[in-house]
Amino acid sequence: MTRFLLPLFGFIGLVVLLAVGLKLDPREVPSPFIGKPAPAFSLSHLHDDTKNFSPAKMKGKVWLFNVWASWCVSCRQEHPLLMELAKSKQVPIFGLNYKDDQNNAMLWLKQWGNPYQASAFDPEGGVGIDWGVYGVPETFVIDQEGIVRHKHIGVLKQSDLDETIMPMVKKLQSTGQQS
Amino acid sequence: MKLIYLITFLFSFNAYAGVEVQTFDNQQQEQTYKKLVDELRCLVCQNQNLADSNAELAQDLRKKIVEMIEAGKSEQQIVDYMVARYGDFVLYRPPLNKNTFLLWAGPFLILLMGLIVLAVFVTRQKNRDKPSLSEEQQQRARKLLDEDEGDD
Numbered sequence: 001m002t003r004f005l006l007p008l009f010g011f012i013g014l015v016v017l018l019a020v021g022l023k024l025d026p027r028e029v030p031s032p033f034i035g036k037p038a039p040a041f042s043l044s045h046l047h048d049d050t051k052n053f054s055p056a057k058m059k060g061k062v063w064l065f066n067v068w069a070s071w072c073v074s075c076r077q078e079h080p081l082l083m084e085l086a087k088s089k090q091v092p093i094f095g096l097n098y099k100d101d102q103n104n105a106m107l108w109l110k111q112w113g114n115p116y117q118a119s120a121f122d123p124e125g126g127v128g129i130d131w132g133v134y135g136v137p138e139t140f141v142i143d144q145e146g147i148v149r150h151k152h153i154g155v156l157k158q159s160d161l162d163e164t165i166m167p168m169v170k171k172l173q174s175t176g177q178q179s
Numbered sequence: 180m181k182l183i184y185l186i187t188f189l190f191s192f193n194a195y196a197g198v199e200v201q202t203f204d205n206q207q208q209e210q211t212y213k214k215l216v217d218e219l220r221c222l223v224c225q226n227q228n229l230a231d232s233n234a235e236l237a238q239d240l241r242k243k244i245v246e247m248i249e250a251g252k253s254e255q256q257i258v259d260y261m262v263a264r265y266g267d268f269v270l271y272r273p274p275l276n277k278n279t280f281l282l283w284a285g286p287f288l289i290l291l292m293g294l295i296v297l298a299v300f301v302t303r304q305k306n307r308d309k310p311s312l313s314e315e316q317q318q319r320a321r322k323l324l325d326e327d328e329g330d331d
Contacts, residue, residue, distance in 0.1 A: 026225060032266040099235070125239050132264040134222035134236050 031132055031151040038065075038140070038148050039130040043120035046097050046105055053094065053120040055146055062172045064093045064165070065140040066116070067128065069100040070108035072136040078156040079112055085161065086115035091169045095119035098128045098136055141165060143172045201245055208248050215244050215254065218271050219261055228271060 033039070042054040055065075066082060068075045086093055095116035097105045102121060109119075122128055131140070141150035150168055152160055203209040213230075219240070221232035229237050229244075240261070247257050261269045273279045312320065 029222060029268045030266055032263060125235075129239060129243060129264060132266075134265065 027135065028153050029134075031148070033132060033140075033148040034151065036148060038142050038146050039127075041120070041127045041130060043122055043127060046095070046102065046109075046119040046121040051118070053118050055142065058092075058094070058142065059146055060144050062091060062141070062143050062169050064091055064169075065096060065142055066093055067096045067098050067131070067133050067136050067138040068119075069098045069136050070104040071100065072098075074155045075137045076112065078137055079115070081156055081158060081161060082115035083113050090166070091173075092117050096127060096131070096133075097121050098133060099123060099125040139165070141168055141172070201241075203248070211254050211257075212244060212248055215257055216241055219244075219258075220269050220271055222265055222269065 038055045040055060042052050045051040045053055064085075082093060085091070093115050095118070097119045100121075100123065102123070105119070105121070109116075120127065125133075131138075135153055137155060139152040139156055140148055143149050149172065150165065152165065156165075201209075201212060203212065216230035217228055219229045221227050221229050221234055221237040221240070223234035223236045224232050227237075229240055244257055247260065252260075258270070267273050267276075267279070273282065275283050
């Protein structure tokens, strides 16, 4: 009996292993920033050269940092979701306009709506490198202490917001009030 | 015809213009650069290193490496810089830690498993070759066989 059972179990094991492997997305590289302070920078606002944005200014708030560009096709896909989220005022969203042309970027926001309280303008992509950005769009969750809590790579889906990001934001916001 | 070939050859050199040319002050820096772009992964096209990839991010990272080398940073410092931003994944030769233990030890574990299976198989085979008859039964068998031959 074991003669047949052994290969069968081996086969089932292999199928499970391969099935799990199929579900994994190799593009989702775990970010080394999770649980670490968000990299500091200071960039001018996309809309206003005289103003500077830096993560340090956001201390005490839970916020989302969304990396976007007008040339990024998939950013269009998640854009309605960000608009909706911004309208609900549950969490402030800031943008990092990554390797973009200033005029194109502003036109893009005008055309499709601007969900960002402000966008930091990073035409050279230097801040992008500091934040380990390699595929736009990317979305970070940052807590009151300025610690990166979560990184989402690629297009945000409703399910990502509902299941991961918003519960995390809510939890972080409530812990902030207690302390 | 020859002229056409000549022209084609002349223009074919334009292909090289796509890759930026890096010049360094000394041989040492160039060696470091070559080693680094060879061993660091481009995260956009994940199966290419920085030297192979023409993705924008790879270009930016190459530029960054050049800047850092020129600023006198050591090879280790540059590797640390990349790992701090992109994680161990950026290294084509991942370090040995608890996440990568299976990766490094896996082949040896599989080899060990193979050896065990082989050993079990060989000992079983040996046992099967051994006659399972007792001395007395063997004598009887021989006798029967001899009788058989005699009949022929």
